Amino acid sequence: MKRRSWPLLSILVFGYAFLYVPILLLILYSFNESRLVTVWSGFSLKWYGELLHNRQLLDAAWLSVRIAALNASVAVVLGTLAANALVRHGRFRGRTGLELLLTAPLVMPDVIIGLSLLLLFVTLQQTVGWPDGRGFSTITIAHITFSLAYVAVVVRSRLARMDVSLEEAAMDLGARPLTVYLRITLPLIAPALLSGWLLAFTLSLDDLVIASFVSGPGATTLPMVIYSSVRMGVSPQINALATLVVALVAVAVVIAGLSMRRR
Template sequence: MSGRHPGRSRWPLWTLLAFGYAFLYVPILLLILYSFNESRLVTVWSGFSLKWYGELLHNRQLLDAAWLSVRIAAVNATVAVVLGTLAANALVRHGRFRGRTGFELLLTAPLVMPDVLIGLSMLLLFVAMQQGFGWPAGRGFTTIAIAHITFSTAYVAVVVRSRLAQMDASLEEAAMDLGARPLSVYAQITLPLIAPALLSGWLLAFTLSLDDLVIASFVSGPGSTTLPMVVYSSVRMGVSPQINALATLIVALVAFAVVIAGLSMRQSQRSS
């Protein structure tokens, strides 16, 4: 058989793979498992039960936080996709304009900037703005969304940019040659072809926002507590299996989104 080296066993490779998977997924599996635990203690198994899911549904604080987080994440992802796509276009399609290197650097800087730094600087900015011209009045939904958009845009730009760069520029030229004006070319040719990247950019920005604790802690105000903040503070007072139940629901949601994104990517690859 080709590709197999006689006399060389394959079990070391399999073991390595098993360890790798275990490292990544055993904690999540444990978390899911204990969400179905009867006991109040997170580390002692006493039988199967769905009662924590029931209690979760009646925990207003947790549900409100989850709803807030989802709304912020959706607004953030949508705005970030628009801004990130515009930035990617400028970088890929407009040649060597003046200040391109600076633009590129500034655009991607948030990728490597520590969250604490972004959070703090955002907080200072919002405070200064409120003092200066009264907007945004106080901190909450708006400020968290703005802070999230700031760094999500960078991620979206990276994703969309690579897709745009792969796209054959002569497709756009051909459309123009056939009589389509530039905006129409963008709507009819460019957008459909980079749609998978827009979708994965959106999902990425959504996840980044949903999961952010540090920046949100800086720029949130009274009455606007996001899900990660609630989870974090409740863990400090002792883990409730309700958190496990919530985490399980989120894992299910994320898995669903990943499958959808994967399918749409495959679909578009087949057609391009």
């Protein structure tokens, strides 16, 4: 190992501090008794208590979790199909088109996706009568549309690096392609499916802009509630919520890390 240069090391330290100090301060001040950010007036859990009694916020969180779970499950199926197409079907007609359709949602600004999908839903409702009203279903469809592109990226790289000799062996022994896919391929790419699912879940849980466009009256997701309370200024309840989110993510990452090490 070469000796590391100190300018590089200091940039690395600065970079990680830049990424983590805001989050750590958010967590610290969620335990602050005072409403003010700059005054530390003692340890308190009262903001967590208020959070648990905030009916509007809890309802919104439950709606968001339901949307996120359905979105992630559908996106994993569609994203895996798309990854199969790109890795397993060689140079089919329309391949470039599919690649384009799978890359564009990754970078497309949210305001464009949101507005364009809303206009589609409105037009469909006028012409074919579906969707009947906007809310849970339209938000879920919108989220699947961009989530599946992220899932495809994750599953595709795993499929491309996979050792095909196991599949060939099964094939040689007379197993049908579908059996091979279900019994050999899927278990081998399972970690990618899991991280794709989790990624799609968090992307959905996080989305404010697209959901705001395609939602209807009565369907308020968690980011919409956070956004409207953040616009009013700093709110310790949001700090408490952020702390819970970070804790949840940390636990999930540790579990995922441990289970992967065991493999």
